[in-house]
Amino acid sequence: MKIAAVIGSTRKDSYNLKLAKFIKERYQDRFHLDILEIGHLPFYNQDIEMAAPAEVTEFKNRVAEADAVLWVTPEYNGTISGALKNAIDWLSRVDQVMIGKPSWIVGASMGALGTVKAQSHLRDILFAPGLSSPLLPANEVLIGSIHEKVDENGYLTDEGTISFLDGTVDNVVPWLERQAVVRN
Template identity: 65%
Template sequence: MKIAVIVGSTRKDSYNMHVSKYMKERYTDKMDMNILNIADLPLYNQDTENTPTDAVVNFKAEVKSADAVLWVTPEHNATIPAALKNAIDWLSRVDKVMIGKPSWIIGASMGNLGSVKAQAHLRDILFAPGLASPVLPGNEVYIGAVHTKLDENGQLTDEGTVQYLDTVVSNVTNWIKGLNTEQ
């Protein structure tokens, strides 16, 4: 199962990137996770949407070829980061590669709520007509106080968080497999 991972933070030492890399390593037997780079995407502009840069073309091709998308988002001012919104805007235009593609969302923050507001906004955005991406309800992952749950190598050390991730990954992969057999 091929999963495109879109991390909303472009920060060099991003907690959400650490969590994504941890998951990629931990779940290699369940899925092929490809962490995409959104830092090189130019700002979306309708004037150039039909002649996008190579970065946009490659980004959209990776998402299109994936079985599902994992969105990993921090929370900036109670919503998703601007870089993530920009990536979404590119995906929602012209060939609209997200329509019908399953999505799942996780997020981490230093605060106790672990990006709960950003994830709620992202869920609403994913239901927009240009995206129309189904999301499995009841499998939200909010990693609060993430800075206390990662070691110096970026590995999750909080056993409760790891066990919950294991459960959600199992639920989501079964859901995606079920969707693929229905088509």
């Protein structure tokens, strides 16, 4: 199974990018994770959506080719980042590559509550008509105090968090696989 991971942070040393890399490495025997960074995407503009720039077309194609999408979101001011919203806007227009494609959401922040507000907003957005992406309820991964759960290289080392992530993967991956079969 191929999963596109859309990273909601554009920061070079993003904890969420590092989390995606951890997931890619740890679960490589369960799925292929294609990590997509979004900082290079131009602002969505309806005037150019029918002849989108090459970087938008490539981004949309990589999402379209995936069986599912893993959204790895930070929390900025209680919601998702502007960069993530922009990427979603591109995905929701013209060929609408997200319709029916299953999603899974994870996120990490230095705050105690992880990315609880951002993930709530992201779920609402994913249910919008131009996206209509199903999610498996009760399988959120909200990693708070991430800076205390990684080593000096940003690699996740907190055993409780890793164990929780393992359990979530055990729940989500079979569901994503079933969704992919239904879509094809």
